[in-house]
Amino acid sequence: MKKRISPRRLWAMRLMAMVIIPVLFIGGLELLLRVTGFGYPTTFFLPSRLDGKEYLIPNYKFSYRFFPPALARVPLVFRMPAEKPEGTYRIFLFGESAALGDPEPSYGVGRQLEILLENRYPGREFEVINVAMTAINSHVILPIARECARLDGDLWLIYMGNNEMVGPFGAGTVFGSKAPSLWFVRLGLALKTTKIGQLLTLLSSVSDGGEADSGNWAGIDMFKENQLRLDDPNRLQAYENFRGNLEDILKAGRKAGVPVLLSTVGSNLKDCSPFASLHREGLDSSQEAKWDALFSEGNAFEEAGDFASALGKYEEAAEIDSDYAELQFRIGTCLLKLSKPIEAKEAFVRARDLDALAVRADTRINAIVNETALNSEGQVVLVDGVDLLARQSSDTIPDQNLFYEHVHFTTKGNYILARAFAEEVAQFLPPTILEAQEEEWIRESTCLKQLALTTWDTKRLWQTALGRINVSPFKEQSSHSRTVSHIREQLGQIDKGITMQTPWRDRSLYIAALRRAPEDTMLLGNYAQFLDGTGSGPEAIEQARRFCDMLPDLAWPHYYLGVLLLKGERFAEAKESFERALEIRSNFKQAANDLKTVERKLNRLN
Secondary structure (H helix, E strand, O other): OOOOHHHHHHHHHHHHHHHHHHHHHHHHHHHHHOOOOOOOOOOEEEEEEEEEEEEEEEEOHHHHOOOHHHOOOOOOOOEOOOOOOOOEEEEEEOOOOOOOOOOOOOOHHHHHHHHHHHHHOOOOOEEEEEEEOOOHHHHHHHHHHHHHHOOOOEEEEEEOOOOOOOOOOOOOOOOEEEEEEEEHHHHHHHHOHHHHHHHHHHHHHHOOOOHOOOOOOOOOHHHHOOOOOOHHHHHHHHHHHHHHHHHHHHHHHOOOOOOOEOOOOOOOOOOOOOOOOOOOOOHHHHHHHHHHHHHHHHHHHOOOHHHHHHHHHHHHHHHHHHOHHHHHHHHHHHHHHOHHHHHHHHHHHHHHHHOOOOOOOHHHHHHHHHHHHHHHOOOOOEEEEHHHHHOHHHHHHOOOOOOOOOOEEOHHHHHHHHHHHHHHHHHHOOHHHHHHOOOOOOHHHHHHHHOOOOHHHHHHHHHHHHHHHOOOOHHHOOOHHHHHHHHHHHHHHHHHHHOOOOOHHHHHHHHHHHOOOOHHHHOOOOOOOOHHHHOOOOHHHHHHHHHHHOOOOOHHHHHHHEEEEEEEOOHHHHHHHHHHHHOOOOOOOHHHHHHHHHHHHHHHHH
C-alpha cells in the first residue's frame, strides 16, 4: 500500500511548482541572455582604457529604455577620468538641451562655467561634466543622477523642466504612455534593466510592426498633435511626477554628501509666440464666431500700428475666452508698445503657460522647483534663473538677445547663467582653492575667446539657428518673421566685420586655445571642423585623427574623420573610419549611408 503524502508536503510541492520552478526558469533565461550578449547596457557611463589610463565615456544606448532605438538621443561626446584626479573639483551638470548648450554645447553654460572658475582660481583644476541630453526629462535624469552619485562629484548643478510634458512619460509625449503614475514608470524602467525586459520590449515592437526600428527625429514638431490644456488630467499628473523625480534626485545628492545648485528655468517670453492655442472648453459656436471677429479686428489694428485700439479689441475677446494663448501674447505685445511693461510681462507669462504645445517650463514647473528646494534637507541652494534672466533683459522680459528661439540660450544667455552659477559655486569651494583667487570674474568676451568662439563659429551658430526656425512649428508662429529678421541682422553684422585678416585671427584663436587646453576633445573637434570649413582639408584630417585617438571607443569621431576623408577622396581610409564607427554603434544610419557611398566609389575605381 502506497504511503500517503501529508497535506503539508503536498502544499510544499505545489508551492515549488508554482514559485520556485518559474523563478529558476526566469533566472536561467536571464543568465542565458546575458551570456549570449543579448540586449544593451543601461548605465549612462561605460569604461574605456587609453594609454594605460581608465576613463568613463557615455553610453550611446543609455536612452534605449526611454525612446525607441531609432529616435534615441545620445549624450555628448566626451571622456572623464574614472578616478577623479587629486586636487580636481568635479561638477556634474544635469538637464535637457538648454543645459546641454544646444545648438552648440562647445559654448554652453557648462563650458563657460569651467572657464570662469579656472580663471578666477588659477592653478586649480575644475571638471564640469555635462550629462545633459536633448529631449530627456526628469524620468531620465534621475537614473543619471543616481549613477553620478557614485563618481566622487563635489557639486551638482540642475537646470531642468522644459521637457516634462513632451519627454518620455510626459503628458504630450509620442514616446509611449502618457503621464502614467510614477510607480508604474519606475517599474517599467526597472524591468528594462533586465535582459528579459529588453527581450519583451523587442517582441512587443515586432508585434507592433517594428515601430522601434523606424521613424526619424523631427524635433518639437513631433508633438504638435498632442496639445494640452492647463488643467488636462495628464498634465497635472506630469507635474506630480516631476515633483517626485526632483525630490529623489536631491535625495541622491544628499546621500552622496554633494551640495546641489537647483535653478528655476527661463524661456523667451517677448519674442516667442505660442506654438499652439486652444479655446476654453464650453465655448459655443456663436461665442467663438464673435471671438474670431474681435480677434481679427484687433489684429488689423495691431498691423496698422494702432496698439491702443488693438488692445481694446483683444480685451473684448478675452472677456469671451481668455484661455487662448495667442490672444494673451498679442495683449502682451500691445501693452509693451503702450509702455506698460509690468502688465505686458504678466500677459507674456500667461501666453507661455497656456501654450498648448508645452515645450517651455511654465509657472507650475518653476513653482515646484522653488518649493522642492526650500523644503529639501541637506545643502540645496536655489538659483532663481528666471529672475536672473529677467534682470538682464529689457523691461525685465526675456527676449531674443538671450535665446535663439524658445529656450536655447545665445552665448550671452549662457554666460549670464554660468556667471550666476559660478558665484554660487564659490561658497562651496574648499579653503585650499579660495586662498588663491583673482579679484574679478573674466568678461564674456574673454570667456568665449578661451573657448575659441571665432567669427566663423559665430556665423555657424546663427546659421544653425536660422535653419532650425525655418521648419514647423516655428514657421507657423506669429513671431516667426521677427525672429528671422533678428537672425539675418546678426548674420549681416558678422559679414560686415569680416576682413582679409579674419581667417588668420580665427586660426590663431584656436591655436592659442589648444595650447592652453591640449586635451580638450571638444575644442579639437571644433578646430577640425573650422579647418574643413575654411578650406584646409588636409589639416582638418590631421586634427580629426587626433580627435579619434583621444576618443577611440566613441563612434562620432571616427564618423567625422570618415566624412573628411571621403571629401578628400581618400576612399579606402574613409571606408575604414566608417566601418569603425559602425563597429562601435551598429545603428549609426549616417555612417551606414556614407559607407555605401564610399563602397560605390571604390567599386568604380576598381
